[in-house]
Amino acid sequence: MPQVATEIFHEAFRALRPRTPAPEIEVEFRPYADINNFIRVREGRLVVGLSDMLEGAPRSVLEAIAFILIAKLYRKPVPKQHQHRYRQFLNRRSVRRQTQAVRRARGRKWLDSPQGTQFHLEEIFDDLNQRHFEGRLERPRLSWSRTAARALLGHYDSVHNAIIVSKIFDRPDVPRFLVEYLLYHEMLHIKHPVVHQRSRRCFHSTEFRKEEKRFPRFQDAKRLLNAL
Ligand SMILES: [Zn+2]
Structure with missing residues (x-):
């Protein structure tokens, strides 16, 4: 399989940089916690790391990834059809399910505690839940990040x-409303x-944005965040 993948990367390289002799290319599948792929130049060789979740992927998907990674590496525009192809693949129900299962199994234990030195996230969550969501949201796990x-x-x-x-927001000089806004x-x-939606993920819908503006000090919070 890495053999086939290496060929695919060679072809993509020739297509994107026809005048440059192709370097040695090394492709490896690795057990990342997520679908992560990387490419870098190491001692004149191209080293490519692909998520092992892509091992069984169709050739056209590997081609798409090869074009995307090599184009990015040389700061060339990523061909639209490849971007589209790869996104479509990631959005397949079976792929999404597998990604989630793997993330669950391999995901790092990055959760710390909701209790900070200044603010307690669970307390703020419950308060916001009452004030803005009629207490209807179920409380998820809440945690300050481990690193700043x-x-x-x-x-x-x-x-x-x-x-x-x-x-970085668990500090005495951070106003409570800012933490409230983030939460x-x-x-x-x-x-x-x-x-x-088809092959695109919509993270902030119009509805979402509208509701976000209902936060009492929305403008103040935005301004403070921009100043950071
Ligand atoms: Zn968001």
Whole structure:
């Protein structure tokens, strides 16, 4: 299988960079916790790591991934048909189910505690639930992130039914309404589950955005977040 995959990557390379002699290419399937793929140049060779969930994927899907990764590596536009092909594949019901099962089994134990030094997420959740959701949302697992990640402010993980808020907000100089807003946003993700539309994922629907604006200090919270 890696043999076939290597050939596919060679072909994609020739198609995208016809004037450059193809380097040595090494493709490996690895047991990642999610469908993750990477490519990098190491000592003149192209090293490709593909999720082992793609091992049985049809040739056209591997072709699509090869084009996407190589195009990205050389900062070329990713051919639309390949992007589309790969997205379609990820959206297949069977693939989604497998991804979720694997994430559950291999997922890192990134959950910490809802009790921070300043704020208790469960307490804030219950309060928001009463005020804005008529107490109807079931409380998921809540946790401050383990690391002070800036990239991900908050996150609702539907597979683990958990909301994680970045620990950078668990500080005395952070106003409570900001933590409330972050949690409120993630709670809306529970209320409005991700809609799978054909091959596109819609994370924030119009309905979602409208409801988000009902948060009492929405503008203040947005402004503060932008300033961060
Ligand atoms: Zn969101």
